[in-house]
Amino acid sequence: MKSNSEGLIIDGMVAYLDRDNIDTDQIIPTEYLKSIKKFGYEDYLFDGWRYKDDGKLGVTKEERIIDENFILNQEPYNKSKILLSRDNFGCGSSREHAVWALRDFGIKAVIASSFGDIFYNNSFKNGLLPIKLDKTEIDFLFKQTHQDTLELSIDLQKKEIKVGDKIIFFSVEQHLVDRIIYGLDDIDITLKEKNKILNFEKARAIEKPWVFK
Amino acid sequence: MKTLYDKLWEEHHVTQLDSGESLLYIDRHYLHEVTSPQAFEGLIKKNLKPWRLNANIATPDHNVPTTRGNNFNSESITDEISKIQVVELDKNCNKFGIKQFDIESNKQGIVHVIGPELGFTIPGMTIVCGDSHTSTHGALGCLAMGIGTSEVEHVLATQCLKVSKLKNMNVRFEGEVDRHVSSKDIVLYLIRQIGTAGGTGYAIEFSGSYISSISVEGRMTICNMAIEAGAKVGLIAPDKKTIEYVKSKSFLDADTFSQAKEYWKTLKSDDDAKFDKEITIDVSKIKPQVTWGTSPEMVLNYDESIPTVFDTTDENKKNIELARDYMGIEDETKLSDLTFDKVFIGSCTNSRIEDLRQAAEIVKGKTIASNISEAIVVPGSGLVKEQAENEGLDKVFTDAGFIWRDPGCSMCLGMNPDQLKPYERCASTSNRNFEGRQGYLGRTHLMSPLMAAYTAINGTIGDPS
Structure with a gap:
């Protein structure tokens, strides 16, 4: 069993999407489900919000009209490894492409108050860590983003998130964490x-x- | 003491793994062209074969054009990228010997329509498919759920799903409905009550006098949209109607069928079964339901005003504001004030023969309103299409100005050419009103086939009675 020690800590600037019910159609629209590949979805993540025009599979980011107001198009969030959202993230369609798109963009953890069941399950199979927190903790994190950029450090082994001096614990079944750490x-x-x-x-x-x- | 879900779980439980998860044996696996190519690729890379060939049934549905006519085959698809996916399914099914109802078959159709219709879905089965609307099959007393592509590969390779047990919820629908209220209205009303995350982590069993009173097809509409309430499993105990339905579709010999029937009769929750959550809904007061926003929980009675940011909690203000903006709703507006551009009757939720009959009844002898630029009817399968044509329903629709199409998922998700143009407003019998679902910047309002037909004729939503 090989340990992926790089995967034990996920840290950096948090990108955030302050809304409930972000469905998998928003994470990646159906057009891109026409691909028969398992990789290469990074340019299509949140396509409807990220661009001001309608995209097609195979059309590159450089050929599109970028919406500069969208957070993942802005520095430093375009390099974020952590995404913060609210209720029911990843609801809707079972498309694993939603997880592939987040992964390909470089997102390693999504923090939300709840997740769609199928999305949650798909995440662990692709090394993406979905973290469920109470609404009050989600509110606290969003408040931080309003004041300043928010940096977090997530420790998978200890199941804790460091926010400045504060530590937030999260719960996730150990076998799911192992799947990410060891790539089982x-x-x-x-x-x-x-x-x-x-x-x-x-x-x-x-x-x-x-x-x- | 046990619920129907508990019984089906135990019946298929192979073993518990060290991780605490269980291996559940899968009886039936449906495949379509969108979520299977990467799974087949994985299988080939690992040098594996499907564990049990005859568990698998495939059909192309998401990508297929619905204007095929005669002599159409996979190579005839003009969208080159869609063609690759459909041809890939042909190749994979041929390579491994998986039974496929291909694009040339008169039995091709939406996977959740053809499964029950061809007798491949029968009570007591575990059923999976790389599609969240697999919950549909729960209407026949199956433990059925949508899975991701990694799991499609896993089921192909091992005939098992690695899962943890869900919690049990019972939703009891009691009472009688008004004439113009259908099972679509009932399930939309439920989603309005419990929200799109209300069923997360649960298997929902639907029961009560209303469920007993409706047809198996009506029950499929309800289980289909369990996922829109957050529950990946929706199920209904089989009864006489279920068994009659299954008998009419079955390819089993008489002896095997009657043996099976005795078992199917035992598939129900015990009287003293324990549910983690129970909800009872009086259906007699439910009016036709229509969604106004970008989540299936944004539902109203057809005659209500659309909420503004002033009539909601602080928490929900942002959701309402974003949805109103996307849907192009200005000021204080009633649902009935909105002008529609397109009408779509179809999808795995509402494309079966009874749906088409209900819509045709409203449409008969009338003409679609001048503001409706296109109204399409997409039957769920080749057999539904054939049956509707035998009954003359196609003529009822085309005489009124509707376009009569070939089967597929079509404008439910716009993977084929059937899409909304930006800002077009659509009366749709499908299941998701998400942003861009039916086409880039398109605006979707979910409703019953009856209300969609009414909207086509009237140009706006109104009182169908």
Whole structure:
């Protein structure tokens, strides 16, 4: 098992999107789901908000009209590794492309008060850490962004966020964190149980034959 | 003591892993062209094959043009990038031997329409697909959920899903509805009540006298939009109607079917089942529902005024302001004051035969309003299209000025040429009113097929009675 020690601390300037219900269609519009690749989505992240024109798969950032008011187009946020938002981030469509787009842009952690179930699950499979915090803590972090740029340091092992002198703890299941730290492969893990699956399947085929027709 | 979800969970539970997660055996896996190519690529790289071939059923739906006519094949798609994706599905299905209802098949259609329609979705199954609206299949008493592409690959490779158990919620719909209120209105009303995150972390079972009273297709509309309430699983216990429906679609031999039937009858929550959350809704007072904003929870009765920043909490002001701005809503406006440009009847939510019948009833003998530049009807599958044509519904629609299309997801998400132009306002029977969902800067209002048909004729939303 190889440890990815670089991934243990995520720190830097926080980019923020102060709204609820940011759905996966906003994170990456359907047009870009036409790609059959697993990488190369960075230019299309938040496409509808990032540009002032309609994009197409294959059209580069340089050919687009940039909306300078959008936070991810501004220094230093265009290099942020941490994104802060509010309720129900990543709701809607199951598209894993939403996680790929955040990852390809360089985002390593998203902090929000809640997440869409499927997005949350997809994140860990691609090394993106979604952190759930209470609304009061989210409010506190947003207040900081209003006063100044906000720098955070997230420690995956200790499950804590350092904000200046303050420490905010977050909870996330250890096996999910391990997946990010060690880059574990789900299929490899599951195939270790191959015999159990085969036996289960054999029994089910006898007991519920209609399923296998 | 056990809920239906608990029972289906236990029935498919293979083992618990060291991580605490469970391996759940997957009976049926649906595939389409958008979320599968990267999964097949991963499978090939690992030198693996699909674990159980006949668990998998594929069809292209998201990208396909809906103006295909005769002699159309994958190579006929003019959008080169869409074509690659559809051809890729053909290639992958051929390579591995996966059954596909391809673009030339008369059984092709939206994956969540063809599954139940062709008898591949039957009660008691676990069903997954790389599409969040997989919850639809829960209407037949299945444990069905949308998954990401990594999980599509995982299910192909292992026939299992690695998951943690959800919490249980029971939503009881009691009472009788008005004539012009459909299951779409009921589910929109629920989302208005609990919000788009209300069901996050839950499997929602829908029950009550209203659910018993409606058809299996109506139940599919409700389970389809469970995900819009945040729940990736929506389910309904099978009853006589379910079994009749399944029988009419089934390819099982009589003996196997009757054996299965006995088991299906046991698929219900125990009387003393414990739910983590229970909600009861009186449906008798529900009016037709229409969304006004950019989240499915921004719903109103069709005759209500659209909220302004003055009638909300501080917390919600920003959401309302952003949504009003995007939707082009000025001053104090009622839903019925808005002028529409397009009408879309279709999607995995509302493109089945009963949806088309309801819309046709409103449209019959009338003409679409002059402000409607385009009104399209996109049947959910080749078989729905055929049935509608046999009933003469296509003629009812085209006589009124609608365009009658070939099956696909179409303008629900605008991956094919069916899209809104910037600022166009659309009366849509689909499931998501997100920004840009139906086309760049397009404005979507979700409603029932009946209200969409009414809006096409009237030009604005109004009282369908």
